[in-house]
Amino acid sequence: MLHALPRMILLATTIAFGGLTGTARAADPLPSWNEGATKQAILDFVDRATSVDSPEYVPPGKRIATFDNDGTLWCEQPNYIQAEFLIARVKALAADHPEWKTQRPHAALLKGDLRDALSGGEQGFADLITSLHAGQTLEQFQELVREWFAVARHPRFQRPYTECVYQPMLELLAYLRASGFKTYIVTGGGTDFVRTVSEQIYGIPPEQVIGSSIRTKFAERSGVFEILRLPEIEFIDYGAGKPIGIEQFIGRQPRAAFGNSDGDLQMLQWTTAGANRKPPHFGLLVHHTDAEREYAYDRQSTIGTLKVALDQAAERGWTVVDMKLDWRVIFPPTAESE
């Protein structure tokens, strides 16, 4: 009885103030999505998963939705946001490291050549991260990240990177949560980098961010205990790493997965075509088709290559967002313009 009350009050209030037409309009959970097949596919999936009389009803605790971050929730062009942070760190520390002017990967980063900087593979990347962050605690690292986000601006959009997030995806996250889904970020980016801002910009707490990580060690220093970052990659949460990370952290198969590149291929395969998969399940790819308002890229792009996953989308029943057609707006209003 008590549980039913707030809903009844809410319903009564809505009818009193808006009438049914008003309710329907006010209730559009995805106002930044244009009407069409893409939006309808999302609404249909949520309806099938959450209606108590649905033959595909999923209990709330099992409603898991996983989102890639770079290119799916926030902009990844012309450079990964975390790469911009790394470049800024190298520049900030370069005066103390004259050898970086000629030494890869630092020299390449200082010239802004990300592709060259990352050509050393996993070890090269580990060496880079190490030179910048080894021996730091999580708090020290996250403080640097926060300071950088406060001042850095996207080179084209001239807004904080925390506002280079896709308004339609923010609405989708909120809609899924309001529908009883637990929303996770499953990112190739650094777990601790993304966790610094995930709650603020997406409403996703740190424990629901799964990403790439480096090893750490527990240590005592002057009587206090610390966890220090080590110069060694622990986990790359990309490609096949994504379903593996999901099973390790969540222990349940997602019902819905959202990505934008071939790095998300296996996460979508696992979500929609894994062994013992029962309906409903949902896979979605954000296809960047809007050079005017954002960027247009897929098969040929170095960042966010979308080729194999795009080829498999039709066969596997994945929904493909045509950014130009499906999204009414790209970014939220910036706090600075208000």
Add this chain to the structure above:
Amino acid sequence: MLHALPRMILLATTIAFGGLTGTARAADPLPSWNEGATKQAILDFVDRATSVDSPEYVPPGKRIATFDNDGTLWCEQPNYIQAEFLIARVKALAADHPEWKTQRPHAALLKGDLRDALSGGEQGFADLITSLHAGQTLEQFQELVREWFAVARHPRFQRPYTECVYQPMLELLAYLRASGFKTYIVTGGGTDFVRTVSEQIYGIPPEQVIGSSIRTKFAERSGVFEILRLPEIEFIDYGAGKPIGIEQFIGRQPRAAFGNSDGDLQMLQWTTAGANRKPPHFGLLVHHTDAEREYAYDRQSTIGTLKVALDQAAERGWTVVDMKLDWRVIFPPTAESE
């Protein structure tokens, strides 16, 4: 306004039906804890963390509480419950593996000699797990675990292992959750083993279980995708592994940590004496002092050795549960006796 309504209705109902005395009595969140300093320390901590006018108030999202499992939430004597499962698996498969009769660690396990069976260290344990579970999916493994829990009984208490859980700790879990804490298990046991039953017995969903794990790989087999268990240990969530696992999975320092052995030492150190630690924080050790109703063991025990942590408890302000004095009952009523 709308949010305030249910609380007001609840308050009105309580006053109408019980009056204030009735409310106070019905509201004891820890009825299986005897009155005394231990119970009071728990109540005081929760009050300091959750009262909005407390100088040590912690916002709900940051209320993280971590619990060891073996010996803290469920019985670990005379053998770890997961060890009993391993022994049962070895016995079930022994007919197909005549070599196990003489080969360690299987031969030792078949004789019930756990200490000898585990004397091969990490690699020996990995080999054992591999011989039983490599190539299985999570679902296949968890099905075996479920089948075993359904029939296995504790040798002394003659009840299902799922009911060899401590009633006072179940109440503590529920009380912390009702107070806005997110409760986690941080166990040296296998993540996937504990996840199979954690929701049923503790109300803790799989994604809030952090434990030891083996590596897995993502694979396609006959057009469906699977995650298969590999013959390699990935992570030992014991000792210093506990704070490391907490930072990796949660990304936030717990406000309260509960353990019973030296394997929990670093988790309690990290929670109560980590760098940048602000009050309130709470560390608790369950001291097994009740040979009559359960078991009495600490410094000399092979399983659940409690020595260093017990020595540090006073100095670090940790609360030590004297099981015999502090707990009114040990186990919940068994479903089978009803």
